[in-house]
Amino acid sequence: MTTLLALDTATEACSVALLHDGKVISHYEVIPRLHAQRLLPMIKDLLAEAGIALSAVDALAFGRGPGAFTGVRIAVGVVQGLAFALERPVLPVSTLATIAQRAYREHDAAQVAVAIDARMDEVYWGCYRMHEGEMQLAGIEAVLPPEQVSLPRDSAGDWFAAGTGWRYGERLSVQPSAADATLLPHAEDLLCLATYGWQRGEAVEADQAQPIYLRDNVATPKAVR
Numbered sequence: 001m002t003t004l005l006a007l008d009t010a011t012e013a014c015s016v017a018l019l020h021d022g023k024v025i026s027h028y029e030v031i032p033r034l035h036a037q038r039l040l041p042m043i044k045d046l047l048a049e050a051g052i053a054l055s056a057v058d059a060l061a062f063g064r065g066p067g068a069f070t071g072v073r074i075a076v077g078v079v080q081g082l083a084f085a086l087e088r089p090v091l092p093v094s095t096l097a098t099i100a101q102r103a104y105r106e107h108d109a110a111q112v113a114v115a116i117d118a119r120m121d122e123v124y125w126g127c128y129r130m131h132e133g134e135m136q137l138a139g140i141e142a143v144l145p146p147e148q149v150s151l152p153r154d155s156a157g158d159w160f161a162a163g164t165g166w167r168y169g170e171r172l173s174v175q176p177s178a179a180d181a182t183l184l185p186h187a188e189d190l191l192c193l194a195t196y197g198w199q200r201g202e203a204v205e206a207d208q209a210q211p212i213y214l215r216d217n218v219a220t221p222k223a224v225r
Contacts, residue, residue, distance in 0.1 A: 001021055002058050003018070003019060003020045003056050004019040004057070004058060004059055004060075004061060004091075004191060004194055004195060004198060005018050005043070005046075005059075005060050005082075006018070006019075006060070006061040006093075006188075006191035006194055007039060007060070007062050007063070007075055008062065008063035008075060008185045008186070008190050009063065009071040009075045010065055010066070010068060010075065010095040011068060011071060011116065011164070012031070012032045013030050013031075013186065014029050014030075014031050014034070014035045014042065015027060015028040015042075015185070016043050016046050017046075017186075017187035017188045017191040018047070018050055019191055019195060020050050020056070024191060025046060025050060026186070026188040026191070027046055027187075028188075030184065035070075035074050039074065039075075040078065054086065055086060058088065059203050060079045060082055060086075060088060061090070061091040061093055061190055061191060061194030062076065062090065062091070062092060062093065062190075062209065063093060063094075063095045063098060063185055063187075064076070064092035064093060064094065064211055065094075065095055065212040066096065066116065066124040066141065066212055067124070067185075069213065072212075073211060075211075076209055079209055080207070080209050083206035084206045088206075089204060089205060089206070090203065090204060090206055090209045091194040091197050091202060091203050091204075092209060092212075093190045093194050093197070094126070094193075094212070096116065096125075096163075097128060097135055097136075097137065098185040098189050098190045098193060099112075099116070099163050099183050099189075100135040100162060101135045101190075101192055102162070102185065102188075102189040103162040103180065104130055104135055105188075105189060106180075107162075109130075109160030110157075111128070111129050111155070111157060111158065111159045111160065112129075112160045112161075112162050113126075113128075113149075113151060113160070113161050113162070113174055113176060114127070114163045114165075115146075115161070115163045115164070115165025115166050115172065116163045116164055117163075117164045117165045118165070118214075118215075121145060122143050123143070123144065123145075123146055123149065123165035124141065124143050125143070125144060125149045125165070126139075126140075126141040126142075127151055133196075134192075134193065135193070138155075139152045141212075141214060143215055146165070146168040146172045147171055147172075147173055148173070149173055151174055158178075159176050159177060160177065160178050160180075161174070162180055162181075163181065163184075164184070166179050166181040
């Protein structure tokens with residue numbers, strides 16, 4: 001069976017998860033500014049709990065952003081270091097998709113509009129729909145002012161609001177059916193998405209483990225499918 005290790009440090013939360021022998025275990029802490037100190041010990045504790053060595057891992061998944069610049073860089077640096085040492089591939093996973101997957105797991109939400117507070121009076125934004133157990137992006141991920149967010153043009157039905165960006169409240173130009181502004185990415189959900197990616201052959205070499213900040217891109221909403 002495949003053994004996958006997932007880690008995420010893109011927000012205030014720091015978490016790790018392991019798929020081994022068909023079972024998932026995870027550790028999750030909300031520890032702002034302590035990710036660099038805690039991440040490797042959390043991985044060590046997780047492997048000890050599973051009773052396996054790091055060398056048993058087939059691939060490493062990580063939260064590639066968007067999120068806090070420092071946090072995303074910590075995840076990239078650690079996963080690259082481990083992947084190069086182990087000669088294992090990596091699976092980059094969107095932070096926004098991870099939050100959407102958590103909203104499905106905890107709230108049974110089939111359509112999720114994710115907003116993360118991006119500072120500078122902006123939010124990281126992405127809309128996701130459930131498809132056969134996996135949250136999939138509907139449209140694009142972007143960073144933009146709260147007033148400019150929008151649902152996919154073909155949207156219908158109820159949308160669940162997830163993520164810290166929903167603290168902007170009425171400034172967001174979308175009215176969800178329900179919301180949880182406390183949701184942060186959890187490595188357990190990142191691991192779930194990475195498993196789908198692994199099955200599709202989406203793992204890449206360690207040097208391709210790159211952060212996605214979105215501010216490097218022009219955040220102009222485009223037509224969506």
